[in-house]
Amino acid sequence: MLDFLREEEINENLIDEIEQFRKYYNVKPDLRYRIPNPKYNYYGKDIWEEAITVLLCGENLLLVGPKATGKNVLAENLAAAFQRPIWNISFHVNTDSSSLIGTDTFKNGEVVLRHGPIYECAIYGGFGVLDEINMAKNESIALLHATLDFRRIIDIPGYEKIPLDDATRFIATMNYGYAGTRELNEALASRFMVIQMPSISFANLKKLLRREFPNMKEEYIEQFAGLFKDIQKKSESSEISTKPLDLRGLISSIHLMDKGLDAFKALQMGITNKSFDSFEQQLVEDVIRLRIPEKLKRGEIFTD
Amino acid sequence: METENKEKERAFNIIWNASGEYSFKPEIEAYDENGKADIYLNYIIGAVHKYYDYSLLENFFNDLKEDAYQELLKSLTWIGLENCTYERGKVERPVLESLRQSYSKKILSGCDAASTNYLFDEIRIAHFKKALGENPKMTGLASKILNELEFDKSMSTEQIIRRLNKIIRVYFRFGLIPSSYGGKRKIPRRRHIIPFLRLFKIASYKYSGEISFKKKESRFSKLISNWFKLIELRDKRQREYMQKLYGISILPESQTKAIEQVLCTGNHKNCHMHFTCGQFEDNIINNRDAIYHRDAVIRQREKNKEHYKKDLARNNNSISRLTNEIKNAILANSESYSIRSEFGKFMAERVWRNFYLNDNKIFIKNLKDDIKNLSVDIMLDASSSQANRQEIIASEGYIIAESLTRCRIPVKIYSFFSEKSYTIINLFRDYDETDKNDRIFNYYSTGCNRDGLAIRAALHMMKDSESEHKILIILSDGVPNDTQGIPKNESSRIRCDYIGTCGVNDTAMEVRKGRQDGVSILCVFTGLDEDIPDARRIYGCDLACIKSPKRFADIVGVLIQNELNNM
Numbered sequence: 001m002l003d004f005l006r007e008e009e010i011n012e013n014l015i016d017e018i019e020q021f022r023k024y025y026n027v028k029p030d031l032r033y034r035i036p037n038p039k040y041n042y043y044g045k046d047i048w049e050e051a052i053t054v055l056l057c058g059e060n061l062l063l064v065g066p067k068a069t070g071k072n073v074l075a076e077n078l079a080a081a082f083q084r085p086i087w088n089i090s091f092h093v094n095t096d097s098s099s100l101i102g103t104d105t106f107k108n109g110e111v112v113l114r115h116g117p118i119y120e121c122a123i124y125g126g127f128g129v130l131d132e133i134n135m136a137k138n139e140s141i142a143l144l145h146a147t148l149d150f151r152r153i154i155d156i157p158g159y160e161k162i163p164l165d166d167a168t169r170f171i172a173t174m175n176y177g178y179a180g181t182r183e184l185n186e187a188l189a190s191r192f193m194v195i196q197m198p199s200i201s202f203a204n205l206k207k208l209l210r211r212e213f214p215n216m217k218e219e220y221i222e223q224f225a226g227l228f229k230d231i232q233k234k235s236e237s238s239e240i241s242t243k244p245l246d247l248r249g250l251i252s253s254i255h256l257m258d259k260g261l262d263a264f265k266a267l268q269m270g271i272t273n274k275s276f277d278s279f280e281q282q283l284v285e286d287v288i289r290l291r292i293p294e295k296l297k298r299g300e301i302f303t304d
Numbered sequence: 305m306e307t308e309n310k311e312k313e314r315a316f317n318i319i320w321n322a323s324g325e326y327s328f329k330p331e332i333e334a335y336d337e338n339g340k341a342d343i344y345l346n347y348i349i350g351a352v353h354k355y356y357d358y359s360l361l362e363n364f365f366n367d368l369k370e371d372a373y374q375e376l377l378k379s380l381t382w383i384g385l386e387n388c389t390y391e392r393g394k395v396e397r398p399v400l401e402s403l404r405q406s407y408s409k410k411i412l413s414g415c416d417a418a419s420t421n422y423l424f425d426e427i428r429i430a431h432f433k434k435a436l437g438e439n440p441k442m443t444g445l446a447s448k449i450l451n452e453l454e455f456d457k458s459m460s461t462e463q464i465i466r467r468l469n470k471i472i473r474v475y476f477r478f479g480l481i482p483s484s485y486g487g488k489r490k491i492p493r494r495r496h497i498i499p500f501l502r503l504f505k506i507a508s509y510k511y512s513g514e515i516s517f518k519k520k521e522s523r524f525s526k527l528i529s530n531w532f533k534l535i536e537l538r539d540k541r542q543r544e545y546m547q548k549l550y551g552i553s554i555l556p557e558s559q560t561k562a563i564e565q566v567l568c569t570g571n572h573k574n575c576h577m578h579f580t581c582g583q584f585e586d587n588i589i590n591n592r593d594a595i596y597h598r599d600a601v602i603r604q605r606e607k608n609k610e611h612y613k614k615d616l617a618r619n620n621n622s623i624s625r626l627t628n629e630i631k632n633a634i635l636a637n638s639e640s641y642s643i644r645s646e647f648g649k650f651m652a653e654r655v656w657r658n659f660y661l662n663d664n665k666i667f668i669k670n671l672k673d674d675i676k677n678l679s680v681d682i683m684l685d686a687s688s689s690q691a692n693r694q695e696i697i698a699s700e701g702y703i704i705a706e707s708l709t710r711c712r713i714p715v716k717i718y719s720f721f722s723e724k725s726y727t728i729i730n731l732f733r734d735y736d737e738t739d740k741n742d743r744i745f746n747y748y749s750t751g752c753n754r755d756g757l758a759i760r761a762a763l764h765m766m767k768d769s770e771s772e773h774k775i776l777i778i779l780s781d782g783v784p785n786d787t788q789g790i791p792k793n794e795s796s797r798i799r800c801d802y803i804g805t806c807g808v809n810d811t812a813m814e815v816r817k818g819r820q821d822g823v824s825i826l827c828v829f830t831g832l833d834e835d836i837p838d839a840r841r842i843y844g845c846d847l848a849c850i851k852s853p854k855r856f857a858d859i860v861g862v863l864i865q866n867e868l869n870n871m
Contacts, residue, residue: 103647106658106666114647176845219398226396230321237326238849238859239317279310283317289343290321293402 001080004041005048014052021056022083025167031124034085040251041211042074043204047195051078054193060148060170062133062189065197068232068247071173072131074197079127084167087121087128095136097143101154113159122147122154125167133172138185148191200247202229213254215302224254227291231271234287243275244284254301263296264288308339315341322350322393327833331362337414344407347400348382351389357461361385364465373476376424381468383431384453388464391457408432427453449475542724543578548594550728551580567764571790571810572757574725581731582746601748604694608745611695612702619703622857626707629861633868634711645669678868679714679735679771683762684744685780686719686730687753690830697779697830698747700850704777704828704860705733705741714771717744720758723751725788727758735769754786754802755842756810759825763818775824775867781831782839784811812842824867828860 005015027035042048054061055078063071079086089100098116105114121128133141147154152164172192174184200208205225209216216224228250235245253270257263272284315333318341320326330353334345352358364381368374394400411432426446431454433440442450452471455464547553553560560577568575584598612619648669657663684701701717708715714735721728732747733740759778766774784807789799800806818825827843828850829836839847846867848859 098648104650104667105647106650106655106664109659111650223398233324233326234317234321237320239320239326239851279313282310282314286314286318286341286343287321289399289403290318290347291397291399293399 001038001077005081008043008045008048010045010048010052014049014056017056018052018081021167025084025125027083027085028124031085031126034087034126035083036076036080036086038073038076038080040070040073040208042070042077043200043207044070044198047074047197050195052081054195055082055169055171058166058169059193060172060191062172062174062184062192062194063197064174064176064194066175066199067242068245069197069199070247071175071197072129075127075129075171075173078171079129082127082169084169085121085124085126087117087126088131089117089128090131091133091136091141093135093137096140100141101143101147101156113156118144118147119154119162121170122164122168123162125165128168128170130170130172132175133188134174134176134184138188141188145187145191148188199232202226205229209251209254212251213258213302215258215304216254217301217303220301223291224250227288230287230291231284234283240280240283241275241277244271244280246271246274249274257296257298257301260298263292263301264294267292311335311339311341315346318343318346319350319353322347323353325353328353336410342407344400344403345386347393347403348386348389351393352385355389355392356385356464360461360465364468377468377472377476379424380427380449380453380471383428383450384455384464384468387431387453388455388457388459404435408435412436423449445475539576542576542726546578546723546726546728547580548585548591549597550578550730551582551584554579554581554731563761563764567757567760572754572760573791575754575757575788576726577757577761578726578728579731580728597750600750601746604748605745608695608698608747612699612745615699619699622703623706623710626703626857626861626864627710629857630707630711630713630864630868633865642668642670677772678775679716679766679769679773680708680775680777681762681766681769682715682717682777682779683758684717684719684747685753685755685758685778685830686721686747686749686751687785688721688750689753689781689783689785690749693830694747694749697749698745700828700830700856701744701747701779702741703856705744707857709738709741714769715741716765716769717741718762719747719749720753720761721749721751722754722757722786722788727754727761729758729761729765752786753780753784754788755780755784755807756802756814759811759814759818763814763821763823766823773824774822775826775864776818777826777828778843779828779830780839782808782827782829782835782842783831784808808838808841815842815844826863826867828863 002015002018005018006012051061051063051074061078063074065071076086100116100118102113102116102119104111106112118128120126147164148170152168154162154164156162170192202225205228206221209221209224213221228245228247231240231245234240235242249270250267251270253266256266256269267288268285272281272288275281275284312333315335316330319330319333330349332349334342334349336342352361361381365378368377371377390400390404412429423446426442427450430440430442430446430450434454449471452467455467459467543553543557555563560579563579564575564577567577582601584594644665645667646664648667651666651668654663654666658666682701682705684697690697705715705717715733716735717732719730719732721730728751730746732743759776762776762778766776784802786802786807789801790806790810791799802810815825824846825843826846826848827839828848829839830850831839836847836849846863848863850856850859
């Protein structure tokens with residue numbers, strides 16, 4: 001991961017500090033399996049540097065941005081760069097403090113605390129990824145306030161008070177930018193450093209495709225990246241929903257093409273059909289047709 | 305009809321995609337023989353917007369309107385544009401090569417080259433044959449014109465127009481075209497078009513209450529007391545005037561004044577409120593303004609209804625779709641249940657089950673969601689800037705109101721506008737008047753709009769609603785505009801006009817305040833594309849831009865659904 005950061009020309013001082021961080025904080029061998037090995041890399045020098053600095057300073061991070069901006073990719077990449085075990089916690093309406101920190105359970109005839117992911121992450125010095133943090137009801141996660149701010153403790157009524165491990169960091173993600181997204185309340189937001197995630201740039205998108213598909217012809221890297229940008233623009237102008245705006249889907253489609261499937265069919269499964277409205281499908285299909293020839297075969301896209 | 309609209313929408317989308325710009329409405333679209341949007345030609349139309357200065361071309365086309373050969377010349381222009389745009393576009397999109405070929409084949413299969421009589425057909429066929437790599441046979445004239453017409457990709461818009469003018473001058477002058485190619489030019493081309501004079505609507509000052517000092521008092525105190533009396537008199541007269549013109553107040557004067565003391569402060573100091581439900585006094589016979597206004601309202605009501613009836617099927621469809629969407633959102637959110645679980649709240653009385661039955665589920669977990677206790681206020685901007693869209697706004701308001709009513713959600717509907725220092729709130733229906741939705745067709749736009757004060761008033765009225773969750777839906781064009789300025793600061797008498805940034809900021813602030821108090825404020829945007837940025841500054845993300853009426857229910861549905869999900 002650090003080699004990748006050097007390739008991306010991230011400030012050398014920051015990389016040195018990451019190395020020191022890694023040396024200083026060890027990971028228990030039985031937790032090593034939790035250290036992620038990211039499938040995709042995050043591209044974007046500025047964001048990388050901001051995020052690394054925040055984590056080095058012991059702050060928590062909130063990544064805000066619309067769909068397909070790489071919030072979770074970055075979170076995972078950061079954990080890999082710092083070599084910390086990761087706990088992924090998806091927030092939803094019914095998320096409450098007991099499902100995060102822990103709740104009473106009954107074992108061998110007595111009531112004991114069943115640890116939640118935040119608790120585990122806190123004592124083992126992991127990186128906790130609080131996915132879609134704005135989807136939980138603000139009041140129900142108020143118990144996290146003491147965990148996330150300078151106090152760095154977990155205080156569960158009826159049990160002991162636990163200090164957080166020094167290496168523990170929390171990275172929250174939040175989808176924001178379309179009509180009707182839920183707000184995060186001030187108390188919670190003030191406990192994070194916030195990065196506004198930009199949508200992936202054309203150049204970085206090409207970089208990503210090039211890395212994922214080293215055997216793809218440059219001409220088609222250009223076209224697939226352009227296709228994604230076209231769809232993004234259409235969705236930003238609210239002509240279509242965000243459903244077909246699916247980077248994961250695009251990459252999976254290209255994998256299918258690599259296996260020999262028709263480009264058009266592959267894109268249909270990966271992108272067009274993500275929307276269930278037939279008219280929207282038609283619009284997306286038009287976008288695709290202005291980028292990808294109808295009967296494109298594998299040999300034309302890939303070099304080998 | 306429905307498919308026609310869809311194809312139009314599709315064509316627009318292809319054009320926008322090609323141009324990379326979504327802010328304009330294309331003047332022309334292209335369809336194939338089955339009425340389907342043609343992907344290649346629409347791409348070309350869009351790409352022309354991208355690569356060339358379309359306003360210049362538009363002027364050129366406008367000039368052509370005066371020409372007897374306008375259709376022919378226009379079509380020829382597009383052949384030329386197709387050529388250079390394709391050359392430019394294929395660098396960016398290699399796929400164009402195959403799209404152009406299949407388009408050319410389609411064109412050629414549709415016409416028989418040998419039997420064409422018309423110059424245009426000959427040129428067109430030759431052009432697309434060339435596109436397929438063939439070497440077509442042509443008459444001398446057609447060949448010359450086509451050569452001139454196939455613009456090079458390096459040419460700028462100005463150069464293209466110069467070339468087109470040259471073609472017209474050289475080949476399309478009197479007598480030059482053989483009669484077999486059709487007729488002679490009738491009228492000389494007119495080069496200049498008188499620019500439209502833009503008419504601005506300015507709020508009228510109809511009030512002419514006579515107030516003047518009759519006699520100068522020598523004593524200062526008397527002067528002061530007279531001054532206050534005069535102000536009082538003026539206020540009274542203005543209030544009476546408003547009553548006569550826009551309908552009887554639904555509140556006693558004392559109450560209106562009390563409300564004014566709460567609302568008309570800060571930026572809205574010296575403003576007044578008038579709450580009415582549009583009912584006129586009986587004795588307005590001697591007031592011409594009032595009669596005029598009443599008649600205008602009645603006429604507009606007919607127009608509004610007419611408009612709604614014209615698209616009755618679609619509107620009904622919108623209502624039922626929106627109703628379903630809201631119902632779904634309510635259903636999905638109103639479940640509340642508890643389950644036995646292995647963790648959660650400890651149930652002492654169940655402990656025995658663990659000992660004797662080995663049942664670990666001695667906890668109870670509550671998955672609760674409140675049943676929505678919700679009321680919705682709909683406020684329509686009734687300023688004269690909406691004059692051209694009155695029917696549309698009334699219909700949209702009606703659709704929302706009716707859908708919510710069918711979901712048994714209490715709805716209150718009113719419109720607002722301002723005249724002089726008065727902001728008039730015209731109440732159409734209250735929460736419990738479930739059968740009065742059609743009063744929304746009384747919607748009539750006039751005067752200015754002081755959005756900030758109107759929102760403040762709406763939020764104040766919403767305090768009366770006992771519901772736990774409140775939504776305010778505003779149908780507005782996002783352009784606050786009032787003749788009464790706002791003081792630059794507390795002490796100064798200098799005022800900045802309630803338009804532009806000043807008005808937008810004030811309105812945005814009121815919206816933020818409302819949201820802080822827990823009211824969800826949504827805007828259904830009814831204005832022009834260029835005002836969207838301002839509307840976004842006021843309402844943030846909770847803004848629905850309706851580009852075509854058939855998507856209205858969907859877009860508003862999503863907005864309301866999200867709001868319900870977030871509660």
